Amino acid sequence: MATDPILKINNIEVKYHEVILVLKGVSIEIPDGGIVALLGANGAGKSTTLKSISGLLKHEDGAVTDGSIEFEGVRIDRKSAEEISKMGIVQVIEGRRVFEHLTVEENIKVGAHRREKGVSVKDKLDKVYHYFPRLKEKRNEVAGFVSGGEQQMTVVGRALMTNPKLMLLDEPSMGLAPMLIHEIFNIITQLHREENISILLVEQNAKLALNVAPHAYVMETGRIVMDDSSETLRENPDIKDFYLGMTDKGGRKSFRDVKHYKRRKRWLS
Amino acid sequence: MDLTLLLWAVANGVMVGSIYGLIALGWVLIYKCSGVLNLAMGELTLIGAYLCLTIYTFLIKIGHPLPFASALFLTLLACIVMGYLTERIFLDRLIGEPVLTVIMMTVGLMFVFRGLVGLIWSTDTRIFDPPVFSYDAFIVGGIIIERVYLWSMVAALSLWIIFYLFFKYTPWGLSMQATADDEMAALSLGISVRFVYSAAWIIAFMTAAVGGAFLGAKNGLNISVGELSLLVLPAVVLGGLNSVPGAIVGGIVIGVLQELSGFLLDPYFPGGVKDTAPYVFMVLFLLFKPYGLWGWVRIERV
Numbered sequence: 389m390a391t392d393p394i395l396k397i398n399n400i401e402v403k404y405h406e407v408i409l410v411l412k413g414v415s416i417e418i419p420d421g422g423i424v425a426l427l428g429a430n431g432a433g434k435s436t437t438l439k440s441i442s443g444l445l446k447h448e449d450g451a452v453t454d455g456s457i458e459f460e461g462v463r464i465d466r467k468s469a470e471e472i473s474k475m476g477i478v479q480v481i482e483g484r485r486v487f488e489h490l491t492v493e494e495n496i497k498v499g500a501h502r503r504e505k506g507v508s509v510k511d512k513l514d515k516v517y518h519y520f521p522r523l524k525e526k527r528n529e530v531a532g533f534v535s536g537g538e539q540q541m542t543v544v545g546r547a548l549m550t551n552p553k554l555m556l557l558d559e560p561s562m563g564l565a566p567m568l569i570h571e572i573f574n575i576i577t578q579l580h581r582e583e584n585i586s587i588l589l590v591e592q593n594a595k596l597a598l599n600v601a602p603h604a605y606v607m608e609t610g611r612i613v614m615d616d617s618s619e620t621l622r623e624n625p626d627i628k629d630f631y632l633g634m635t636d637k638g639g640r641k642s643f644r645d646v647k648h649y650k651r652r653k654r655w656l657s
Numbered sequence: 658m659d660l661t662l663l664l665w666a667v668a669n670g671v672m673v674g675s676i677y678g679l680i681a682l683g684w685v686l687i688y689k690c691s692g693v694l695n696l697a698m699g700e701l702t703l704i705g706a707y708l709c710l711t712i713y714t715f716l717i718k719i720g721h722p723l724p725f726a727s728a729l730f731l732t733l734l735a736c737i738v739m740g741y742l743t744e745r746i747f748l749d750r751l752i753g754e755p756v757l758t759v760i761m762m763t764v765g766l767m768f769v770f771r772g773l774v775g776l777i778w779s780t781d782t783r784i785f786d787p788p789v790f791s792y793d794a795f796i797v798g799g800i801i802i803e804r805v806y807l808w809s810m811v812a813a814l815s816l817w818i819i820f821y822l823f824f825k826y827t828p829w830g831l832s833m834q835a836t837a838d839d840e841m842a843a844l845s846l847g848i849s850v851r852f853v854y855s856a857a858w859i860i861a862f863m864t865a866a867v868g869g870a871f872l873g874a875k876n877g878l879n880i881s882v883g884e885l886s887l888l889v890l891p892a893v894v895l896g897g898l899n900s901v902p903g904a905i906v907g908g909i910v911i912g913v914l915q916e917l918s919g920f921l922l923d924p925y926f927p928g929g930v931k932d933t934a935p936y937v938f939m940v941l942f943l944l945f946k947p948y949g950l951w952g953w954v955r956i957e958r959v
Contacts, residue, residue, distance in 0.1 A: 444844055447753065473847025481845050487838035490831075498835040499846050501828045509828075543842075550846055 392461070393417040394554055394586045395441065395477075400455035400465070402433075402440050404448065410436050411610045414455075416588075418554065423580055423587040425597035425618070427631060428607035434590040435482055437607070438556045441588070442479035443469035459554070474502065476553035482562065482590075484539040488532030492523055495531045495542050499549025507551075516545040519575055537568035544572070548579065554586045555579075561593050569593070573600055594631035598622055606631075665800045666920040667913055672806035674912020675813035676868045681892040681904035682820065683864030689837040689899045690857040692756050693748075696763045698865060699883035700770035704739070705866020706873040706882055707778045708732050713785055725789045725874070729812075732866050740859030748858070749851060771883065782879040789874045809871035816867060817905060820860065824901075829856060837899070888915075891939035897952025906950070911935045 395418040402411035411433050418424045428434050439445040440452050441459075447469065457465040464472050487495050496516055500509045517524040520541045526534050531542055540560055547555060560576065561569040577600060580587055591597035598604060598618040606614035606627070614621065621627050680702060687695045713728040721727055747766060751759045790804040824830035829852075836843040836853040844850060865886065872882050889904075892911045896903020918934035942949075 442845060444841065447841070447844055447850075449753065469844050470847050470849045473845075478847070479845045481842060485839050485842040485845075487835045487842065489838055490834060494831060494834075497828070498831050498843070498848070501832045501846070501848055503828070546846065 392420065394420040394460060396458040397441070398456045398458070400440060400457060401453050402436055402445065402450055403453050404450040409610070411440070413611050415612060416605055418586055418588055421584055421586055422603070423589060423601040425589045425591060425601035425604040426607060427591060427594050427597060427604055432607040433610040434607055435558055438479055438558055438588065438590060440465065442477055442556055443467060443472040444479060473550060476551065477556065478547040478550045478552040479556040480543050480547045480558060480560065482558040484536060484543055486531040486539045486542050490531055491528050492531050492534060492542050493527040496523070496546050496549055499546040502550065504551065512549050516548055519548070519579060520545050537564055537572065540564060540572055544576070552585055554588065556588045558590045559592060561591060561596060569596065594627070661799045662920065666916040668800055668802060669806060670913030670916035671909055672810045673916065674909035675810045676871055677888050677892050677911055678905040678908025679813040679816055679864045680868040680886050681889040681896070681908045682817070682901055683861035684889045685893055685899060685901055685904040686857045687861050690833055691854050693759045693763065695861065696760065697767040697770060698861065698889055699886045700767050700774070701862050701865035702869035702886040703774045703880065703883040704770060705732055705736060705862065706869030706878055707774055708735055709866060709870040710783055710785060710873060710878055717787065729867065729870055732870065733863050736862035736866050737859050740862035741855050744855040744858040748854065752850065752854070771880065780880060782877045784877040785874050805871065805875045812867055812871060816864065833857065888935055891935040894939050895942055895949055897949030900949065900951035903949055903951035914938055
């Protein structure tokens, strides 16, 4: 990579409650202004990786017990979620967690709780509405009652209000209709290009993620098992088999033939 | 039955109830933001009330023109410090610990505060001297309204409006509401949970102090004022534990209930009907509506 990475995870180990080892030897680099995808099955440790970056881990009684995380050259793995957010990292947590009892606009305004010089809340709000015109129509509705897609837009818009340099997106496509997923990913790539926000994208939908991100990491049971450019990964027989649902020859595959346990073993040794 | 007397009981109930509603508001805030049942609320009332009384007596001595209003204002300022310190010293370390631990901490605080009050101000009944409000009452449509009641309602009303504006239009208020809704999501946006918890305790101290000051101005001040503000429990159970408007309405209803039961039932069951009625009501109410009138049942989209 030519430029210095904006985020560098060096071989971290993460434990919950001081005993449960969930991540071991995870290293990830995100280039400045880049999009990186993180793929993996349920329970592989993707969300934990995001939480160790954003500092939310500490509120679930977890800690980075080895290795380090550097953001723009500064170590952040001991900092609090509040400090990390101040430095320009925002995590959009999994599951469309809107503030249900507030309106859409209030939800977005919560993201602007930190006052910055020279930028008014109004300007930032307009920026969010510029990227998510749909939210402007729904601005006065209670967020708990708008559609799933609109809730996802609300949480991304809300995160945008914190002026992030790096956005950690945790499964933005979860439980949404294909059309909506398409719309949301278009907006996300637009944000990436126009606002110059680096993105770490966690997805179960590997096909989508490999299309959006030029580089991807694959996680399994708490460690990184592959790390390559998306083109290479797309051609990898294992990725095709496990994540893209295709056979080596490129045809669609029947679930009857899947023998996960056999091939998975190769990565774990 | 005499209609005027009945109306008088209701009017008094509404006005006393507004004080309960105010204290209940402070209680609900702590519950909403941090999930902690604050059992020391009565003692916060005591501390605020005694502090206000001390400042009042001092201001009278130096001949200040607006002794009560100024004393109240200074007490509110002190509440900011006390609320912040209480949160920082006793509760901050317990963030992330099981809720039961934190509740036991509030039980501990209850006894510590009560002991401190006894130590500093002794256990004798103290009164605001000279009385804050003159005893000549207003008469509206044949109903006698005492000044102290009227002013407590005015105070409660103005604080409600201030808090409403605070929550609706300031970034701090929004942060508090957001944390109450979803703490993890609030954290992910960099909201300081410490700030939110401290703010909740500060507001609880403030509402308790104002409530206590007025209750004290009405009846004189001793440890039993702390027990009186335990009435927030039936009030918040009625309104739903996490509803701010519910707390206000609940407080008023409990006030009215107290006055009415005293007025209607005292002839038949002389003694403590007034004191027990709210709790009997709370038990019955819980049987039929455990979430209260406006308590949150999570929003589920269909």
